Amino acid sequence: MRPFLIAGNWKMNGSMKSCQELATSILSSLNSDSESVRGNEYLISPPFLYIDAISRQIEKDVVILAGKDCSASDNGAHTGDISCEMLKDVGAKSVILGHSERRQNHGETSQDVAKKAEKAAQAKMAVIICVCETLEEREAGEEFEIVRSQILTSLPSGATGQDIDIAYEPVWAIGTGKTASAEDVEAMHDFIRNILNENLDKADEMRILYGGSVKPENAKELAAVSNVGGFLIGGASLKAESFLEIGREALLGQKDK
Ligand code: 13P
Numbered sequence: 001m002r003p004f005l006i007a008g009n010w011k012m013n014g015s016m017k018s019c020q021e022l023a024t025s026i027l028s029s030l031n032s033d034s035e036s037v038r039g040n041e042y043l044i045s046p047p048f049l050y051i052d053a054i055s056r057q058i059e060k061d062v063v064i065l066a067g068k069d070c071s072a073s074d075n076g077a078h079t080g081d082i083s084c085e086m087l088k089d090v091g092a093k094s095v096i097l098g099h100s101e102r103r104q105n106h107g108e109t110s111q112d113v114a115k116k117a118e119k120a121a122q123a124k125m126a127v128i129i130c131v132c133e134t135l136e137e138r139e140a141g142e143e144f145e146i147v148r149s150q151i152l153t154s155l156p157s158g159a160t161g162q163d164i165d166i167a168y169e170p171v172w173a174i175g176t177g178k179t180a181s182a183e184d185v186e187a188m189h190d191f192i193r194n195i196l197n198e199n200l201d202k203a204d205e206m207r208i209l210y211g212g213s214v215k216p217e218n219a220k221e222l223a224a225v226s227n228v229g230g231f232l233i234g235g236a237s238l239k240a241e242s243f244l245e246i247g248r249e250a251l252l253g254q255k256d257k
Pocket of ligand 1: 009099169173174175176177211212213214232233234235236
């Protein structure tokens with residue numbers, strides 16, 4: 001079984017200095033390999049411009065660096081885009097795709113996500129595909145159908161469970177302080193697991209991450225939920241103490257599974 005993933009999405013926050021300081025604090029705790037953090041896998045996704053500098057700070061392979069998007073094309077005339085080749089060149093081994101903020105703010109479709117995921121897979125990068133429903137869709141009782149359609153359309157052809165993770169991040173829980181209840185998370189994660197099992201090879205190896213106002217106070221309860229294989233954390237990943245505390249709480253929660 002793959003380890004529980006504690007993933008920090010720093011979004012468009014910080015400066016070179018503050019991001020490097022945040023990385024230094026996270027790395028010094030992880031490098032000490034203390035009992036309290038060992039056992040999870042850790043990933044950070046700094047703003048693109050700072051990945052290179054932070055990559056140079058990483059001495060031991062204690063944390064995975066991830067981009068927040070990638071081009072579906074190879075290097076060439078694509079102004080403003082960033083290729084998988086470039087991401088790998090500066091040390092990123094993973095890429096987050098289809099985040100709700102990209103779907104909403106950039107009109108990114110699940111078809112776009114599938115093309116990008118295919119390119120990332122060709123580049124041998126790990127991929128986190130985000131899926132979500134809005135509050136209106138949940139209130140209309142459409143959340144399962146929306147998530148099913150996003151998963152099936154966003155997965156690249158020939159996807160297996162080995163290098164792809166799914167992150168379920170209900171839009172209404174992102175940055176709002178409103179976490180989905182453990183029951184809501186369980187229902188959706190079990191549903192996603194069934195979709196993956198029905199449609200993919202080695203689906204068991206695909207982790208299903210939860211994201212949306214994860215914090216130290218709710219991490220243990222959420223980590224104990226069946227089919228929760230990690231967290232994608234926004235706000236609480238911007239402070240080393242809360243990011244690492246979530247890791248510790250998640251270890252406790254996994255024991256309750
Ligand atoms: P918050 O943890 O700030 O709700 O953000 C979640 C998220 O969007 C992570 O990708």
